[in-house]
Amino acid sequence: MEAFTTHTGRAVPLRRSNVDTDQIIPAHWLKKVTRDGFEDGLFEAWRKDDTFVLNRPERQGATVLVAGPDFGTGSSREHAVWALQNYGFKAVISARFADIFRGNSLKNGLLTVVLEQKIVDALWELTERDPEAAITVDLEAREVRAEGITASFELDENSRWRLLNGLDDISLTLRDEDDIAAFEKARPAHKPRTLTS
Amino acid sequence: MGRTLAEKVWDDHVVRRAEGEPDLLYIDLHLLHEVTSPQAFDGLRKSGRGVRRLDLTIATEDHNTPTLDIDKPIADPVSRAQLETLRKNCAEFGVRLHPLGDVEQGVVHVVGPQLGLTQPGTTVVCGDSHTSTHGAFGALAFGIGTSQVEHVLATQTLPMARPKTMAITVEGELPEGVTAKDLILAIIARIGTGGGQGYVLEYRGSAIEKLSMEARMTICNMSIEAGARAGMIAPDETTFAYLKGRPHAPEGADWDEAVEYWRTLRTDDDAVFDAEVVIDAAGLSPFVTWGTNPGQGAPLSSHVPDPASYEDASERHAAEKALEYMGLTAGQPLRDIAVDTVFVGSCTNGRIEDLRSVAEILKDRKVADGVRMLVVPGSARVGLQAVSEGLDVVFKEAGAEWRYAGCSMCLGMNPDQLAPGERSASTSNRNFEGRQGKGGRTHLVSPQVAAATAVLGHLGSPADLSDTPVSAGVR
Ligand code: SF4
Numbered sequence: 001m002e003a004f005t006t007h008t009g010r011a012v013p014l015r016r017s018n019v020d021t022d023q024i025i026p027a028h029w030l031k032k033v034t035r036d037g038f039e040d041g042l043f044e045a046w047r048k049d050d051t052f053v054l055n056r057p058e059r060q061g062a063t064v065l066v067a068g069p070d071f072g073t074g075s076s077r078e079h080a081v082w083a084l085q086n087y088g089f090k091a092v093i094s095a096r097f098a099d100i101f102r103g104n105s106l107k108n109g110l111l112t113v114v115l116e117q118k119i120v121d122a123l124w125e126l127t128e129r130d131p132e133a134a135i136t137v138d139l140e141a142r143e144v145r146a147e148g149i150t151a152s153f154e155l156d157e158n159s160r161w162r163l164l165n166g167l168d169d170i171s172l173t174l175r176d177e178d179d180i181a182a183f184e185k186a187r188p189a190h191k192p193r194t195l196t197s
Numbered sequence: 198m199g200r201t202l203a204e205k206v207w208d209d210h211v212v213r214r215a216e217g218e219p220d221l222l223y224i225d226l227h228l229l230h231e232v233t234s235p236q237a238f239d240g241l242r243k244s245g246r247g248v249r250r251l252d253l254t255i256a257t258e259d260h261n262t263p264t265l266d267i268d269k270p271i272a273d274p275v276s277r278a279q280l281e282t283l284r285k286n287c288a289e290f291g292v293r294l295h296p297l298g299d300v301e302q303g304v305v306h307v308v309g310p311q312l313g314l315t316q317p318g319t320t321v322v323c324g325d326s327h328t329s330t331h332g333a334f335g336a337l338a339f340g341i342g343t344s345q346v347e348h349v350l351a352t353q354t355l356p357m358a359r360p361k362t363m364a365i366t367v368e369g370e371l372p373e374g375v376t377a378k379d380l381i382l383a384i385i386a387r388i389g390t391g392g393g394q395g396y397v398l399e400y401r402g403s404a405i406e407k408l409s410m411e412a413r414m415t416i417c418n419m420s421i422e423a424g425a426r427a428g429m430i431a432p433d434e435t436t437f438a439y440l441k442g443r444p445h446a447p448e449g450a451d452w453d454e455a456v457e458y459w460r461t462l463r464t465d466d467d468a469v470f471d472a473e474v475v476i477d478a479a480g481l482s483p484f485v486t487w488g489t490n491p492g493q494g495a496p497l498s499s500h501v502p503d504p505a506s507y508e509d510a511s512e513r514h515a516a517e518k519a520l521e522y523m524g525l526t527a528g529q530p531l532r533d534i535a536v537d538t539v540f541v542g543s544c545t546n547g548r549i550e551d552l553r554s555v556a557e558i559l560k561d562r563k564v565a566d567g568v569r570m571l572v573v574p575g576s577a578r579v580g581l582q583a584v585s586e587g588l589d590v591v592f593k594e595a596g597a598e599w600r601y602a603g604c605s606m607c608l609g610m611n612p613d614q615l616a617p618g619e620r621s622a623s624t625s626n627r628n629f630e631g632r633q634g635k636g637g638r639t640h641l642v643s644p645q646v647a648a649a650t651a652v653l654g655h656l657g658s659p660a661d662l663s664d665t666p667v668s669a670g671v672r
Contacts, residue, residue: 016514016515016518017511017512017514017515018390018391018490018515020490020627020629022608022627022629022630022631022632023629023630023631026631026635027260027608027609027610027632028275028610030232030233030260030610031232031261031273031275031276031278031279031610032275032279033235033236033239033278033279033282034235034236034239035236035239045630045631045635068511069391069511070390070391070424073390073391073424073490074326074421074627074629075325075326075608075627076233076324076325076326076340076341076342077232077233077342078233078236078324078342078343078344079343081342096391096394098391098394098424099394099395099424099426100326100340100341100342103341103342103345104342104343104344104345107342107344107345108344156217156358157217158217158218158219169344169348169356170244170246170347170348170351170352172356173221173348173351173352173354173356174351174352176212176213176221179212179213179221180212180221180223180352180353180354183212183223184223184353187223188454188455188458189451189454190447190451190452190454190455190458191225191316191319192225192226192253192313192314192315192316192319192445192446192447193252193253193445194226194251194252194253194254194255194293194314194445195251195252195293
């Protein structure tokens with residue numbers, strides 16, 4: 001995983017709530033067996049409309065998505081995170097994320113930032129007024145900064161540490177291999193098994 | 198202080214706990230399917246890792262599988278490639294797989310319980326959000342992403358933050374004709390699609406205790422649509438009776454030991470939930486969705502709501518967008534909504550009891566002219582059971598299409614899709630824009646409402662059907 005320390009970029013205001021993962025990446029894209037090449041599937045249905053915000057010339061090259069509440073609901077597809085990253089997004093800001101989506105994003109180094117809706121409103125207004133406005137997402141300081149806006153955000157220390165260092169979860173867990181083996185020894189015999197030996 | 202059911206199961210699986218870190222949780226059962234696993238196996242290969250516990254891992258094919266001509270090569274090359282990738286990965290790593298055509302093939306959340314692999318007090322994960330289904334057994338069951346799938350394959354554990362707990366207590370008796378599906382749709386409409394966020398929901402109360410295992414699975418299945426991490430129901434005699442004798446249920450002394458443990462899996466009287474919701478079962482009626490998320494639902498007897506009636510600006514906006522997409526107008530009676538397609542199936546309502554209740558209504562009746570009805574069993578076994586009871590004949594005689602098992606039109610990754618603008622009544626769990634096919638419009642309903650709707654040609658319940666089943670051709 002790529003480390004995330006701080007990022008500054010232009011934003012895309014997505015004034016919609018309850019953007020589910022079927023909207024972020026429709027099911028037919030899920031047939032791919034790789035982690036890349038999902039950028040054209042991002043918000044595919046909405047992008048057919050020329051007026052959709054992502055299609056606007058002034059939003060090209062933007063890297064911060066500012067979305068409405070309950071972003072990433074629905075299916076657990078990690079493809080939604082890959083699609084956002086493949087497209088070039090580094091961070092998503094919303095007042096509320098669906099749990100599985102948030103977990104997936106943090107595992108892939110896409111920073112999901114929870115800010116109060118009134119700050120999200122302020123960011124929307126700023127970037128709609130001035131598409132060139134830069135938004136900084138600073139994980140070290142746990143702060144989002146933009147013209148006239150400074151807002152701190154919460155992220156648990158453990159996730160932050162993993163992101164800042166770009167650490168691979170599996171290697172971290174395997175350091176506790178002894179604990180896992182000990183737990184396995186004590187598991188009751190009645191637990192289900194998929195293979196019969 | 199006492200503990201809740203979820204806390205008990207959680208505590209029993211903590212491998213390692215450290216201040217300021219997520220708990221490392223042991224996973225008892227890992228279910229795989231073709232869509233969310235290829236990149237995980239790829240990751241294992243790249244890092245030279247294997248599958249830690251093949252005996253706790255099982256795979257099936259469901260999302261991409263066709264429901265017609267299953268003996269012919271799969272027409273869509275991309276679907277075929279994904280299924281072949283799963284077969285290749287399972288062969289290479291040694292994972293037990295039930296491919297298309299196998300008698301144990303089917304939707305992953307139907308297969309686990311049916312084999313008796315889903316058991317009380319276990320932790321179950323799958324790269325699929327509807328893993329919450331397995332909570333019906335008193336298991337702690339989470340949907341996970343592909344990175345986590347890889348993590349579980351490699352370590353049989355997951356680092357996870359301890360969830361909060363919410364009690365959803367349903368007291369009383371469900372009125373005649375009101376099903377588990379109506380109940381869960383009403384719960385989601387009440388608490389909202391984000392209402393369960395961060396929580397494990399425990400469904401309890403006399404109305405829940407009276408439900409069959411299959412009905413309990415329907416309820417837990419849709420916990421995720423309320424944003425919850427998982428849904429659970431305490432195991433009881435109904436649970437034990439369902440499990441007894443299943444292929445992977447414990448036997449002999451193991452069974453007795455297991456049941457003894459399972460009986461301890463109840464929320465203690467003095468345990469405290471972080472949140473509580475109480476629902477009166479007697480006040481419920483058949484429930485359908487009118488919008489584009491599962492929280493946008495209302496009693497079948499009511500009307501399409503007026504977006505202006507929502508105080509919250511984002512809810513109002515969402516309702517406006519939903520009506521536009523759905524092609525509906527505020528104030529329209531829900532019963533007036535005509536459908537083109539009826540889909541019976543999915544991990545929510547594709548089990549044998551669901552098929553029986555649909556057959557009961559379709560018997561000696563006809564699917565309305567111009568309506569296409571698909572009946573797709575949740576698994577090959579469910580299909581065989583239905584055939585042995587003659588249900589397939591009832592479906593076919595009524596004019597419905599009887600298909601092979603799979604996810605099918607629940608998400609239309611296979612050829613079973615809605616055409617743009619087509620409207621369905623569907624027993625599945627998601628009415629998102631385009632979920633059942635680009636531009637398709639979905640109304641989520643119970644199997645009973647689906648069957649009645651198929652006969653009527655518009656949304657309706659069995660109570661709306663004339664008393665005597667009509668004969669062929671007459672409506
Ligand atoms: S039936 Fe539908 S909800 Fe269930 S696993 Fe398949 S696609 Fe997902």
